[in-house]
Amino acid sequence: MREHPGACAQCEQQRPLIGFTDAGNGICGPCAGVDLTYACRRCDTSHKIFREQLCTRCFATKQLAEALGGDGTPVPAQRQDFHSALSAAGHPRRVAYWLTGDGVPALLSQLGSSDEEFTHQQLDDLPNTPTTRYIRDVLIAASVLPPRDDRLEALPRWADALLTQALLPQRKFLTPFTHWYLLHRIRRAHRHRPLRASTQHQMRSRLRRALELLNWLDEHGIPLGELTQPELEMWLEEGPEKRREVRAFVTWARGRGLAGELVVPRVPVAAPSVFSTDKDQAEQLHRCLDDDALPLDVRTAGALTLLFGLQYTRLLELTVHDIIDDDTVVALNLNGHRLPLPPEVAQLARALRDQRQKRWHLDRTASTTPWLFPGQEPARALGATYLYLKLRRHGIAPLASRNSARLALATDLPASVLADFTGTSISNSTRWTGYAKRDWLDYIASRVQDRP
Ligand SMILES: [Zn+2]
Structure with missing residues (x-):
């Protein structure tokens, strides 16, 4: 039997249509004489049936218990918090879909069989989708996971991905600049307050501009230590204004004796010109x-x-x-x-x-x-x-x-x-x-x- 959505030709109710009248119009289960219940067989709610005659929440709860405890066995005690947090989530449909996502069943059976703490890293290893983010938020709200600053956490991974693509001589300068200077400063400044998008953007720009300058020096066969002020200014003037963000890198390199006495002029701040009358x-x-x-x-x-x-x-x-x-x-x-x-x-x-x-x-x-x-x-x-x-x-x-x-x-x-x-x-x-x-x-x- 295939189910067709729509109004039943006999009782005119919106129900899954499972049969046909002699004239070929769709009719629902009760009108076709088939005993079908539309309520969840666990909690008796009569709406939002998801699968297996279960509502979304009951389905998600059952799937979770099975995955964590194995077939028919109860959820292990050390996973109770995890299980209760996700069973109580405000959007059970998201939990239900997450349970079938890439790598999730494997993660859950691993969790079920070990005593190890559940970590942010385990979620980081899954595809970063809105659903995975939602699951993380639910687990943080339930204190299963400690709170964390997602923007701050994402920065080192972003930087490492960029550095992996850079040529080896560039990486030699950029790796310490990134980890010991940029990230170190950001972590120190944001120990107690979340990182803003604008700061995240600025850090990325600083690293990108540094890489651009080093690539340019490489193309022109100029070692960083021999870069002169007029050459630096030429590079700055050839490109868009955001190149001045290289200032952080130049200052850092100068301080460590890797570059000469170079100065990147600050971007002039224009007086605000947009005012409403x-x-x-x-x-x-x-x-x-x-x-x-x-x-x-x-x-x-x-x-x-x-x-x-x-x-x-x-x-x-x-x-x-x-x-x-x-x-x-x-x-x-x-x-x-x-x-x-x-x-x-x-x-x-x-x-x-x-x-x-x-x-x-x-x-x-x-x-x-x-x-x-x-x-x-x-x-x-x-x-x-x-x-x-x-x-x-x-x-x-x-x-x-x-x-x-x-x-x-x-x-x-x-x-x-x-x-x-x-x-x-x-x-x-x-x-x-x-x-x-x-x-x-x-x-x-x-x-x-x-x-x-
Ligand atoms: Zn239910």
């Missing part, structure tokens, strides 16, 4: 505060960017606990500073917090952090690029608004506080303080009063 900005702010048709996260992120010039990376680090609400005042916790929110913005922030808190309760089997702006994978916050594009899709021009807001903020706040608030560096904030001419409190007040 006051009228533009007021319009955008009104939309964030009043337009119910906009998604709540767009309204909140938009309002915070428009008013305070918060950088996305800072915004995306916020969790529901960073909305401090003592019933009279709602404030944002930014690195220990309390930023009080104007009433309308406070309402948005509060609503978003409540919404996220609810969602987190559903997803908490895979996430230890209740992000204010969670991404597709609940353990991670939304990416900065996604947020940028999402705001832009709804007509909020983020960069322009952020510049205007930061300009407004910079008038009154010391650079160090501005840096904390907005997530930029202090030197960057000092520049902004220099550009600024207005009082930010007046500015916010006028924005809110301006509303039609």
